[in-house]
Every structure is written in structure tokens, then in C-alpha cells.
Amino acid sequence: xxxxxxxxxxxxxxxxxxxxxxVLVAAAGCTGLVRSDPVYVSKAATTAAAAASAVETAQLAVxxxxxxxxxxxxxxxxxxxxxxxxxxxxxxxxxxxxxDRRAEVLRGQLDRLLTPAASVLADLRISARWGxxxxxxxxxxxxxxxxxELQRFQEAHQ
Amino acid sequence: MRKLLEIALGxxxxxxxxxxxxDLVASTETGARFGLGLAWVLVVGVxxxxxxxxxxxxxxxxxxxxxxxxxxxxxxxxxxxxxxxASFFITLxxxxxxxxxxxxxxxxxxxxxxxxFVPIVGFLVWLVxxxxxxxxxxxxxxxxxLALIVVAVAVWRAHPDWGAMWHSATHPAVPATESHLxxxxxxxxxxxxxxxxxxxxxxxxxxxxxxxxxxxxxxxxLNVYIGFPLGGLLALALMVVAALVLEPRGxxxxxxxxxxLPTSLVLGKLGLALALVGFFACTSGAALETALSCGYxxxxxxxWPWGKLLKPAQAPRFQLVVLASITLGAxxxxxxxxxxxxxxxxxxxSAAALPLTYLPxxxxxxxxxxxxxxxNSRLSNAIASVYLVVLVVASVATIPLMILSKAGGS
Numbered sequence: 001x002x003x004x005x006x007x008x009x010x011x012x013x014x015x016x017x018x019x020x021x022x023v024l025v026a027a028a029g030c031t032g033l034v035r036s037d038p039v040y041v042s043k044a045a046t047t048a049a050a051a052a053s054a055v056e057t058a059q060l061a062v063x064x065x066x067x068x069x070x071x072x073x074x075x076x077x078x079x080x081x082x083x084x085x086x087x088x089x090x091x092x093x094x095x096x097x098x099x100d101r102r103a104e105v106l107r108g109q110l111d112r113l114l115t116p117a118a119s120v121l122a123d124l125r126i127s128a129r130w131g132x133x134x135x136x137x138x139x140x141x142x143x144x145x146x147x148x149e150l151q152r153f154q155e156a157h158q
Numbered sequence: 159m160r161k162l163l164e165i166a167l168g169x170x171x172x173x174x175x176x177x178x179x180x181d182l183v184a185s186t187e188t189g190a191r192f193g194l195g196l197a198w199v200l201v202v203g204v205x206x207x208x209x210x211x212x213x214x215x216x217x218x219x220x221x222x223x224x225x226x227x228x229x230x231x232x233x234x235x236x237x238x239x240x241x242x243x244a245s246f247f248i249t250l251x252x253x254x255x256x257x258x259x260x261x262x263x264x265x266x267x268x269x270x271x272x273x274x275f276v277p278i279v280g281f282l283v284w285l286v287x288x289x290x291x292x293x294x295x296x297x298x299x300x301x302x303x304l305a306l307i308v309v310a311v312a313v314w315r316a317h318p319d320w321g322a323m324w325h326s327a328t329h330p331a332v333p334a335t336e337s338h339l340x341x342x343x344x345x346x347x348x349x350x351x352x353x354x355x356x357x358x359x360x361x362x363x364x365x366x367x368x369x370x371x372x373x374x375x376x377x378x379x380l381n382v383y384i385g386f387p388l389g390g391l392l393a394l395a396l397m398v399v400a401a402l403v404l405e406p407r408g409x410x411x412x413x414x415x416x417x418x419l420p421t422s423l424v425l426g427k428l429g430l431a432l433a434l435v436g437f438f439a440c441t442s443g444a445a446l447e448t449a450l451s452c453g454y455x456x457x458x459x460x461x462w463p464w465g466k467l468l469k470p471a472q473a474p475r476f477q478l479v480v481l482a483s484i485t486l487g488a489x490x491x492x493x494x495x496x497x498x499x500x501x502x503x504x505x506x507x508s509a510a511a512l513p514l515t516y517l518p519x520x521x522x523x524x525x526x527x528x529x530x531x532x533x534n535s536r537l538s539n540a541i542a543s544v545y546l547v548v549l550v551v552a553s554v555a556t557i558p559l560m561i562l563s564k565a566g567g568s
Contacts, residue, residue: 046567049335049408049410050410052408053408053409053410056407056408056409057409057416057419059407060403060407060409060419060423061419063423064419064422064423067426068426068427069422069423069425069426069427069430070419070422070427070430071267071427071430071431072269073266073267073268073269074266074267074269074415074418074422074430074434076269077265077266077269077415078413078415078416078419081413081415081416085412147408151408158335
């Protein structure tokens with residue numbers, strides 16, 4: 001930094017570099033356009049892994065609550081976040097246009113796992129907010145199978 | 159006896175004050191995704207911050223002036239401004255993340271939406287910065303932060319296979335489910351979380367606030383060489399407990415609540431309560447440190463009166479910057495930007511800016527005009543130079559890795 005006034009072109013150049021960096025950083029976290037089957041398959045696998053993470057989190061929280069190891073507010077918060085994550089994960093994946101028929105079939109397969117997972121997690125969230133912790137193990141019963149299927153889906157399409 | 163007590167207190171607060179929201183997020187996330195495959199980065203990061211924090215403390219104790227003050231004088235206004243811009247922006251971002259972290263800790267304890275806590279947290283941070291004496295503030299949050307020891311207890315009570323853990327930590331490998339790009343992206347994030355610029359800035363300014371002199375060089379060394387590695391062990395414990403509980407279940411943590419689950423699984427409600435106290439203490443301590451650091455950096459660069467030793471009326475611009483920074487930080491969180499994502503970006507961008515903070519410090523610490531016979535030894539220069547090379551490589555690689563790994567998502 002010399003402190004000398006910059007030539008307008010140099011100033012524009014620096015501004016462009018700065019703006020470029022901001023755009024690149026912003027783009028790093030965005031969902032891109034999907035034009036090919038492999039990219040869509042990879043996104044489906046990532047989605048399955050993220051959904052499995054939310055399901056496993058809820059399962060662990062319910063298990064801890066049943067053993068009297070988790071306080072009410074923490075349980076309610078953890079389940080609310082897991083439910084919100086599951087909903088957001090499904091919405092993000094469903095917003096991606098499948099590039100061809102095969103991808104559309106894959107989307108259907110994954111949605112058949114995501115929809116019940118999001119539904120169970122929403123039920124758990126509601127129950128926990130009502131303080132009805134006794135109902136949680138029953139409501140969470142489908143979670144181990146869902147987690148396993150999501151895991152299997154991810155491994156098959158990785 | 160009084161000196162011994164002072165040393166013990168300094169070490170305890172250094173341990174309790176070591177972890178912040180960046181460590182909470184980065185250690186838990188890397189443990190859950192890579193097991194102990196990135197534990198080596200934590201060791202590298204803790205050693206790095208020890209070397210440079212000791213240097214910053216020595217500069218302040220010997221010259222009676224804080225690092226920014228000397229950087230501007232020694233390297234000129236231009237380099238000083240570059241140094242200031244890099245660290246001020248990152249520190250402000252970190253302040254926002256810490257305020258969000260405090261609010262999230264309170265949300266976990268009460269189930270009340272964290273956004274409702276943000277203005278209250280912001281106000282209290284400002285009130286403490288305005289009214290409470292430096293030593294009282296530093297000691298209180300540091301000692302409260304010791305509650306995080308509960309995470310280390312959880313590791314011990316989980317009865318892990320220590321041999322397998324040691325093997326995993328000393329033979330780092332990228333898990334089959336993760337890409338090499340994501341591995342290196344998180345390595346840089348972890349390094350950024352351990353060596354955040356505000357830590358050195360606050361440490362050197364704190365030394366001036368506490369009127370350290372040459373006779374306090376031993377206190378400086380003991381704080382850094384004992385307190386920091388023990389504090390680093392708490393960050394390692396967070397990584398280990400996540401590797402033990404979250405990784406086998408395939409949980410990729412994106413919320414503070416998930417960071418608390420392993421401790422409550424092992425130790426129950428009492429463990430959870432202590433972990434939440436620890437989360438609250440370390441984030442609120444870091445919120446205070448970052449808020450003051452914003453004021454320190456600007457005031458020291460422009461040569462304004464600064465510090466909590468002065469009455470607010472004697473350092474109005476310093477106090478104004480602290481207030482404005484807290485307002486901006488709280489405002490950023492109130493935009494509903496996810497505090498955990500904010501933390502992830504803060505630590506990664508912090509890694510990108512590290513050489514701009516540490517190179518000027520290294521130059522100042524070698525200037526006999528300020529340090530006399532207390533300039534860096536050859537050994538400390540050699541180690542610091544190796545670290546600087548590592549930091550430059552990490553800094554250059556940060557943005558490309560962020561883009562290519564989709565911010566660690568692939």
C-alpha cells in the first residue's frame with residue numbers, strides 16, 4: 001500500500017477482483033445446475049446422507065431421553081432442528097430438476113424415504129414440544145429402518 | 159505466595175478461555191466426519207498459537223505496548239492498515255458468531271428461540287465491557303469455562319479403545335465417505351479455529367491492561383506453555399467424543415445441540431448441564447474478548463486512548479468502536495444468518511488472513527529497539543518461520559478449497 005492515488009483502471013481491476021472473490025465465496029455454498037445424470041446421482045447420495053444424519057440425531061436424542069439423560073428443553077430443541085433439517089433437505093433436493101427419466105425414477109426412490117423420515121421427525125418434534133416424552137419411543141420406532149435404508153441408498157449411489 | 163496464586167489463576171483462565179465457538183464447531187464437526195484423522199491439525203494449531211501468543215505477550219511485557227501499536231510504528235501505516243483490515247473484519251465476524259453461540263447455548267437450556275436472546279446477550283456483553291474490571295471479567299469467564307472439562311470426563315467414562323484411538327490419530331486417513339478436498343478444507347478450518355487472529359491481539363492487549371512488565375515474562379510463558387496446551391486438550395476432547403458417538407452413527411453436526419449429545423449420552427443430565435455451562439462460558443468469554451479486540455485494534459492503529467484501565471470518558475472512541483462492533487455483530491445474527499454457518503465461514507476466512515496477522519508480529523518481535531535482549535531466539539525464529547510458511551500455504555489454498563469442496567460439503 002503506497003498511499004498514492006490509483007489509476008481508474010487499476011481501481012476497477014481491484015474492484016472486479018474483490019467482487020469476483022465475493023461471488024466465488026457465495027457460490028461455494030450454493031446448489032448448482034444439474035445437467036448430467038452422474039451429478040444428479042451424486043446429489044441424491046449426498047441428500048440421503050444428510051437425511052440419515054438428521055434421522056440418527058433424532059434417534060440418539062430419543063434414546064437419551066428414554067434413559068433420562070436429556071433434559072426437556074434440549075430434547076425439544078434437538079428434535080425441532082432434526083425435523084427442520086429433514087424438511088429443508090427434502091425441499092432442496094426436490095427443487096433440483098432431474099435431467100432425464102432415469103434421474104426421475106431415482107428421485108421417486110429417494111422421496112419414498114425422505115417423506116416418511118420428515119413426517120416421523122415432525123411427529124417427534126410436536127410430541128416433544130407438548131412434553132409427551134412417553135410417546136417418543138413409539139413414534140421413533142420407524143427410524144432405525146429409515147436410517148438403514150437411507151444409508152444403503154447413499155452407499156449404492158456414491 | 160501471591161505470585162503463585164496469580165500464576166495458577168492465569169493458567170486456569172487460559173485453559174477455560176481457550177475454547178470458543180470456532181473450536182466447538184470445528185472440533186465437533188471434524189471428529190464426527192473424520193474421526194481422529196485431523197487430530198494432528200489441532201496439535202499443529204495449538205503449537206502455532208503458543209509460539210505466537212508467547213511472542214505477543216513478550217512484546218507487550220517488554221515494551222509496555224500492544225502489538226498493533228508497534229506494527230503501525232515499525233512497518234508503517236500501509237502495512238498496518240492491511241494488518242488491521244484483515245484482523246478487524248475476521249474479529250467482527252467472529253464476534254457475531256460468538257454472540258450467536260451464547261444465544262444458542264441459552265436456547266438449548268431453555269428451548270426459547272435464540273433470536274430473542276441476541277439483543278440481551280449483546281447488551282450484557284457491552285455492559286461487561288463498559289463496567290466490569292478487566293481482571294474480574296477475564297478470570298470469571300475463564301474459570302466458568304473450566305466446566306468444559308466435563309467433555310474430557312465424558313471421553314474417559316466412555317471407555318474408548320485408547321490404542322485404536324492413538325493409531326487413528328497417528329495414522330491419519332481420509333474416510334471412504336469423504337473426499338480429499340473436504341479433508342483439506344476442514345484441516346484449514348481447524349487451523350483457523352486454533353490460531354484465530356483475535357487471540358493474539360487480545361493476549362497482547364490484555365498484557366498491557368494488566369500492566370505486565372519484564373518481571374511477568376515467567377507468568378506469560380507459564381500461561382502459554384501450560385494453559386494453552388491444556389485448553390487445546392479440551393478442543394481435542396470435543397473431537398474425540400464426537401468421533402466416539404457421532405461418527406459411527408453417521409451424524410454430521412450442524413447445530414450446537416448435536417455437540418452436546420455425546421456428553422449427555424455418557425454422563426446424563428448433569429453432564430449435559432455442565433457442558434451447556436461450558437458452552438455458555440466459552441462463547442460469552444470469547445464474545446467479550448472479540449468485542450474488546452475490535453476496539454483494541456482500531457484504537458491502537460489510530461493512536462487513540464484505549465483500554466479498560468481508562469474510564470470510558472477517557473477513551474470514548476475505543477468504547478464507541480466496542481459498542482458499534484457489538485451492535486453490528488448482534489445485528490448480523492439477527493438477520494437470521496445461521497450462527498454455526500457464520501462460525502464456519504469466520505474460521506475459514508480467518509485461516510486465509512493468518513499471515514497478515516502473524517508476519518508483522520514476527521518482525522516486531524525481532525526488533526531490539528522494542529525488545530532489547532528479549533528478541534526472538536534463533537530457535538523460536540526458526541519454528542515461527544516454518545509456521546509462517548504453513549500459514550501462507552493454508553492462506554493461499556483456503557478460497558480454492560472452499561470452492562472446490564463446496565465449503566466441505568463434497
